[in-house]
Amino acid sequence: MSAHSDQRPTGIFLAAAGLVLLPYLGVIAAFWFMQQSAAPFFDLQDNASYLVLLALVGLGLAGIVAAAFMLRKHLNREPLQDPLAMQDMNEQFIEAGKMASIGELAAGIAHEINNPVAIMVEEAGWLDDLLQDDPEMAKSPNFEELKRALTQIRTQGARCKEITHKMLSFARKSDLRMQNINVNTMIQEVAALSEKRARYANSRIELALAQDIPPITASASEMQQIFLNLINNAVDAMENKGGEITITTSKSKNMVEIQIADTGAGIPKANLARIFDPFYTTKPVGKGTGLGLSICYTIIKNMGGEINVASQVDVGTTFTIRLPVTEAKNHDQKVAGSEKHSQR
Amino acid sequence: MSLAKVLLVDDEVPFVDTMVKRLSKRDFEIFTAYSGQEALDQLQEHPSLDVVVLDVKMPGMDGITALKQIKSKFPLVEVIMLTAHATVESAIDGMKLGAFDYLMKPAEIDELVDKVKKAEKIKRDREEKIREAEAREVFLRRGD
Ligand SMILES: Nc1ncnc2c1ncn2[C@@H]1O[C@H](COP(=O)(O)OP(=O)(O)OP(=O)(O)O)[C@@H](O)[C@H]1O
Numbered sequence: 001m002s003a004h005s006d007q008r009p010t011g012i013f014l015a016a017a018g019l020v021l022l023p024y025l026g027v028i029a030a031f032w033f034m035q036q037s038a039a040p041f042f043d044l045q046d047n048a049s050y051l052v053l054l055a056l057v058g059l060g061l062a063g064i065v066a067a068a069f070m071l072r073k074h075l076n077r078e079p080l081q082d083p084l085a086m087q088d089m090n091e092q093f094i095e096a097g098k099m100a101s102i103g104e105l106a107a108g109i110a111h112e113i114n115n116p117v118a119i120m121v122e123e124a125g126w127l128d129d130l131l132q133d134d135p136e137m138a139k140s141p142n143f144e145e146l147k148r149a150l151t152q153i154r155t156q157g158a159r160c161k162e163i164t165h166k167m168l169s170f171a172r173k174s175d176l177r178m179q180n181i182n183v184n185t186m187i188q189e190v191a192a193l194s195e196k197r198a199r200y201a202n203s204r205i206e207l208a209l210a211q212d213i214p215p216i217t218a219s220a221s222e223m224q225q226i227f228l229n230l231i232n233n234a235v236d237a238m239e240n241k242g243g244e245i246t247i248t249t250s251k252s253k254n255m256v257e258i259q260i261a262d263t264g265a266g267i268p269k270a271n272l273a274r275i276f277d278p279f280y281t282t283k284p285v286g287k288g289t290g291l292g293l294s295i296c297y298t299i300i301k302n303m304g305g306e307i308n309v310a311s312q313v314d315v316g317t318t319f320t321i322r323l324p325v326t327e328a329k330n331h332d333q334k335v336a337g338s339e340k341h342s343q344r
Numbered sequence: 345m346s347l348a349k350v351l352l353v354d355d356e357v358p359f360v361d362t363m364v365k366r367l368s369k370r371d372f373e374i375f376t377a378y379s380g381q382e383a384l385d386q387l388q389e390h391p392s393l394d395v396v397v398l399d400v401k402m403p404g405m406d407g408i409t410a411l412k413q414i415k416s417k418f419p420l421v422e423v424i425m426l427t428a429h430a431t432v433e434s435a436i437d438g439m440k441l442g443a444f445d446y447l448m449k450p451a452e453i454d455e456l457v458d459k460v461k462k463a464e465k466i467k468r469d470r471e472e473k474i475r476e477a478e479a480r481e482v483f484l485r486r487g488d
């Protein structure tokens with residue numbers, strides 16, 4: 001790989017130089033030809049000059065095509081020889097872009113939304129002040145309605161503030177301390193937290209945790225956030241008819257695998273590609289922000305893990321997470337929460 | 345008696361305009377600035393200002409920089425940070441630099457009024473102590 005990296009710049013340079021120079025060479029050659037030719041240049045009756053001109057133009061074109069081809073080949077050299085490596089690079093590139101955008105987006109949107117909302121809320125407040133002040137107004141039959149409407153504007157403004165808070169609680173860097181985490185214990189805790197909500201929605205949470213799960217290195221609050229988001233989504237998906245959430249853990253090679261499966265509504269194929277996008281939601285206004293999965297995705301990718309989804313409409317959805325196991329030398333560090341029962 | 349003299353600093357012009365009306369109605373004497381630099385100029389021009397309500401994110405000199413300069417040039421003036429930035433961090437940074445308190449936009453006017461009054465009281469108390477200390481010094485010097 002390093003061998004062609006060394007050759008690449010020279011190759012690209014030559015190809016680019018050729019591409020730039022060839023048309024000039026063609027023009028110079030044409031001028032030279034004009035000078036040499038006794039006949040007027042555009043006298044195309046003269047078959048000989050016509051043919052020579054045509055040949056020169058043809059040669060020039062061929063040169064350009066050849067140079068373009070060389071340039072392309074040089075630029076694509078590595079993918080041609082190692083398509084997988086290129087794919088990885090592309091993916092990383094896209095991910096890096098996505099991650100930067102969620103954090104920045106959150107801060108940017110908070111600012112951009114809260115400022116105009118603050119203005120609206122203050123204007124409503126000012127109307128309220130005026131209403132309060134004017135004894136004539138108090139006699140108006142619409143007085144109560146006006147007051148109610150103004151209060152509503154204030155309430156909705158507060159709601160905007162809350163949404164931006166939610167976004168930023170993720171973007172905040174404060175409690176991102178990495179520690180060794182026992183995934184099973186954490187799942188038990190989060191499942192206990194969610195049980196009540198699940199029961200309201202007529203669904204049950206089943207745990208199938210493997211015995212020999214090694215610890216992973218992660219931020220405890222981020223891990224909780226991932227499981228909560230996924231369980232909440234599952235509960236939402238089963239809201240109508242109830243059902244079952246099954247959380248499974250297992251170990252595969254040097255990864256811990258966690259599956260969260262529900263028997264809910266499922267996700268239509270057309271939506272699958274979008275569910276990890278920030279702000280993508282199919283839930284009614286006020287219910288979902290569409291940030292849950294994009295947050296999960298970002299956290300997991302940052303940890304060097306992966307998250308996949310498999311779903312069938314009216315059958316259910318399974319999210320599969322794979323997270324890298326803590327490297328052996330860190331094993332004897334304190335494992336968060338493992339003093340209690342680590343398996344059920 | 346009119347309540348505190350308050351300087352409102354924010355680059356969002358309509359926000360400032362409406363807040364001026366609302367706070368004036370609540371008996372504060374309001375001055376305005378639309379940037380950090382303007383805020384410093386206003387403080388220079390009106391030494392009797394008590395409280396500054398300062399936006400964090402502004403083009404040019406931002407709120408945190410303005411806060412540092414205010415605290416070094418006009419140490420008695422109390423500053424309340426008002427931020428649209430939902431992150432508490434910048435506001436907490438501000439408090440470490442000597443701001444009295446912070447509020448998130450959109451804020452409840454009653455809350456803001458309450459904080460302004462508290463800030464003003466702290467400033468008055470401190471001024472009172474300074475006056476006492478000065479009086480004592482004069483007294484001691486006479487006693488020599
Ligand atoms: N288990 C699931 N079953 C069916 N659909 C799902 C499931 N999980 C996610 N989805 C779909 O993906 C969308 C995006 O999910 P995501 O968690 O990102 O946002 P949300 O749940 O809508 O909002 P929030 O997480 O802020 O409450 C959901 O609106 C839903 O359509």
Ligand SMILES: [Mg+2]
Binds near residue numbers: 229232292293
């Ligand atoms: Mg969700």
Ligand SMILES: [Mg+2]
Binds near residue numbers: 354355400401402
């Ligand atoms: Mg601003």
